[in-house]
Amino acid sequence: MLIDYRQGSSPADIDTDLCIIGSGAAGITLAREFIDSGVSVVVLESGGMEYSEAAQDLSEGISAGLELEDWGANRLRLFGGTTYHWGGWCATFTEMDFENRSWVPHSGWPINKKTLAPYYMRARKILEINDRPDDEERLAEATKFSRQFNRDRVVPQLFDVNALRFGERFKTELEKSSGVRVFLNATAMELVPAPDGNKITSLKVGALSGKRGQVRARDYVLACGGIENARLLLLSNSVERKGIGNRNDLVGRYFMGHLLAETAYVASERPENNVELGSEFETSNGFKSLLGMRVGDAAQRNQEVLNSVGIFTSQHAPNEAMYAFKELKNAMQRGELPNETAGKVGKVLLGLDDILRAAYGKIIYRDVNRYLDKVWALSGMSEQQPNPESRVMLSDKQDTFGQMKVALDWRLTEMDRRTFQVMTKNVALELGRLGIGRMRLAEWIAKDTGWTPWLISSYGHHLGTTRMSDDPAEGVVDRHCRVHGLGNLHVAGGSTFPTGSALNPTFTIVALALRLADRLKQD
Amino acid sequence: MSRNRYDSERLTGSEIHFLKASISRRRFLLRTVCGGALTAFVPSAVSASPTNFRHAVRWITENFQEIRDLGAACRRKGASEIEAVSNLLNEHREMPDELLNTLSRRIKNDFANDRVVVIDGWVVTETEAAFCAYCAIVDPFEL
Numbered sequence: 001m002l003i004d005y006r007q008g009s010s011p012a013d014i015d016t017d018l019c020i021i022g023s024g025a026a027g028i029t030l031a032r033e034f035i036d037s038g039v040s041v042v043v044l045e046s047g048g049m050e051y052s053e054a055a056q057d058l059s060e061g062i063s064a065g066l067e068l069e070d071w072g073a074n075r076l077r078l079f080g081g082t083t084y085h086w087g088g089w090c091a092t093f094t095e096m097d098f099e100n101r102s103w104v105p106h107s108g109w110p111i112n113k114k115t116l117a118p119y120y121m122r123a124r125k126i127l128e129i130n131d132r133p134d135d136e137e138r139l140a141e142a143t144k145f146s147r148q149f150n151r152d153r154v155v156p157q158l159f160d161v162n163a164l165r166f167g168e169r170f171k172t173e174l175e176k177s178s179g180v181r182v183f184l185n186a187t188a189m190e191l192v193p194a195p196d197g198n199k200i201t202s203l204k205v206g207a208l209s210g211k212r213g214q215v216r217a218r219d220y221v222l223a224c225g226g227i228e229n230a231r232l233l234l235l236s237n238s239v240e241r242k243g244i245g246n247r248n249d250l251v252g253r254y255f256m257g258h259l260l261a262e263t264a265y266v267a268s269e270r271p272e273n274n275v276e277l278g279s280e281f282e283t284s285n286g287f288k289s290l291l292g293m294r295v296g297d298a299a300q301r302n303q304e305v306l307n308s309v310g311i312f313t314s315q316h317a318p319n320e321a322m323y324a325f326k327e328l329k330n331a332m333q334r335g336e337l338p339n340e341t342a343g344k345v346g347k348v349l350l351g352l353d354d355i356l357r358a359a360y361g362k363i364i365y366r367d368v369n370r371y372l373d374k375v376w377a378l379s380g381m382s383e384q385q386p387n388p389e390s391r392v393m394l395s396d397k398q399d400t401f402g403q404m405k406v407a408l409d410w411r412l413t414e415m416d417r418r419t420f421q422v423m424t425k426n427v428a429l430e431l432g433r434l435g436i437g438r439m440r441l442a443e444w445i446a447k448d449t450g451w452t453p454w455l456i457s458s459y460g461h462h463l464g465t466t467r468m469s470d471d472p473a474e475g476v477v478d479r480h481c482r483v484h485g486l487g488n489l490h491v492a493g494g495s496t497f498p499t500g501s502a503l504n505p506t507f508t509i510v511a512l513a514l515r516l517a518d519r520l521k522q523d
Numbered sequence: 524m525s526r527n528r529y530d531s532e533r534l535t536g537s538e539i540h541f542l543k544a545s546i547s548r549r550r551f552l553l554r555t556v557c558g559g560a561l562t563a564f565v566p567s568a569v570s571a572s573p574t575n576f577r578h579a580v581r582w583i584t585e586n587f588q589e590i591r592d593l594g595a596a597c598r599r600k601g602a603s604e605i606e607a608v609s610n611l612l613n614e615h616r617e618m619p620d621e622l623l624n625t626l627s628r629r630i631k632n633d634f635a636n637d638r639v640v641v642i643d644g645w646v647v648t649e650t651e652a653a654f655c656a657y658c659a660i661v662d663p664f665e666l
Contacts, residue, residue, distance in 0.1 A: 150635075264646075425639075428646040433634035440644045 002079075002175050004048070005186035005207050012213030014183070016042040018520065019203060019217035021188045021232070022224030024081025025506050026492035026513040028166045029126060030221060031180050032173065033517035041180040042215055044205060046187040046224075047077035049167070051084075054208055054400070058187065061227070061406035062395045066456075068257075068410055074460040075225050079184060080167020082225065082460070083506070088163030089290065090129050090507035092120050094307065096297045097383075097501040103304035104415075106254065106386035107499050110470045110479040119511035126510055129160035130287035141283050142291045145434055149293065153426040157294035157309050159504070160287060161280070185209075189401060191220065191236040191244050191489070199487045200244075206401055219520060223492040223513070226255070226462025230392040230495060231406050233466065233476075233483075245466070245476050245483040252392035252465050255408065256384040256500045257458025259416060263424040264439040266312065266376040266431070279311050292381075293430070294502060295423050306415060307502040308382035308423040321351020322358060378439065380423050381459065383500040385415045392465050410458065421445055461505050463494040480519050481512065492516055595659045596642045626650065 100108030469475025633648030
């Protein structure tokens, strides 16, 4: 059942067995598991069925560290959440992703890949991706050079690709369900714990129309993303002054993105190799797949780096005029002048034809790169070293509800940078050895120029802020995703990841949500 | 010397297409061609006929200033193999097949054994770096 919380016909106060906060991949997966189960479920969604600026503005925050790319675009407040703009890349995390790696401080999950294996299989059905999990079998259908890699350097990494929009796909099913009620335009404002702090007794809810109420449930699950999960716990400070689940000052810490950046450009030795460099292919049973090159476990261990993967993408050639134009534009939007303004203006003038071609492509075809020279680029995607100083906090600015906005202090480390360098070099060695092509490193990889914020992206994956650990001193939730010290509060989503892997998180988020649903049913 | 003096029919069709398509591009793409040319063009040119090694080096040195620049950068970085490569080229100049095989083997071994250097952003093998450095110092009319 879908209900607009703003309507007079909707109750202000709601009683239910299970309250799920958020209707993205995790929230909808959880809710579907309880259809026809006899358990009454309420899903709260801050947005509506369609995108709205007013709801989206509630996600805006302040960058206190590295500038996070577009806040609004990264987290979508509407039914279906951020699945409305994900790329649909799915891959199981590796066994080593779950391990405590001696060279990666704060690494190690309390569960392993074997624990998640049955849930990954169930998640395949939900995500409507290839149900043949044998990578070696599917690899035989990928490009031939991938099978010739020296696996001490890089291993072929397969992704299944299906950008399933959860809102569209599961709307009818949830609409017809009487046991699951989805309240739209209902923003969770504060979790209220019992005086002894051992369980949650209610959740304060509000609508932008001014309506206020509460949800009383037996169990609560936070499923509103890596930033908002932490924010709601921190905002829930009427009883516990530091926020709920935060007795050890861990909520919001260890914020991680997936680092995404172009690291090199490829000169293929023969034109036909360009076909080989293409990453996408279709399997014989009709599923879309994608091939990357991941730094293998042995190489990670030997070179003491994080997990990372490289994908070849057809990009416009690196263009100094375009970069200068972007820097000028970004600085002017902040009301500042960039360093070396005159030099950048000169580059823009010298490359004015490229800028005009980019503008024409964007205006006519909404594609900046359409008329720019194309080359193959190696796009690197890496996990981020868990770092307690990289964190989500509350700022002193308020949103429309009068709730404190988030201040995000996103920090990267030297290991993060070295990981990109090692991945790029290993791929370069293999392309050269196999006679496929040569690589020219991006300047930020070739030289120690430091991090350039506009070159690097978090990929919109926000992880780690309520990390999982059996030890309350090391994590916010336990191995069952239950908040330490609270009997009836669980967390779903990437915020529970102690480390992020190099691989996209949604598949694992859905698998963990299925596991949590089983746990809640047992309880 | 104009590009027309280059004896292009000795290259394979795909290499001609690759070079022609790329020559008209902008500076970055020209550099890209040079990177590919290190192994794709040069050994093929060397192998095509006994005289092609000279054609190849002349053509590179006169038309691809980028390779000479790369070579100069290699020299500044101290390309350690330059003497070995220079000797190799001279020893095999009348035996192109052998030269091609030796060069290709050395380059492949370099990649397999992590003997690479980063020159002007390019990840090149020590053998290639030496070849570029050789192109940077050679007088094409003395070949």
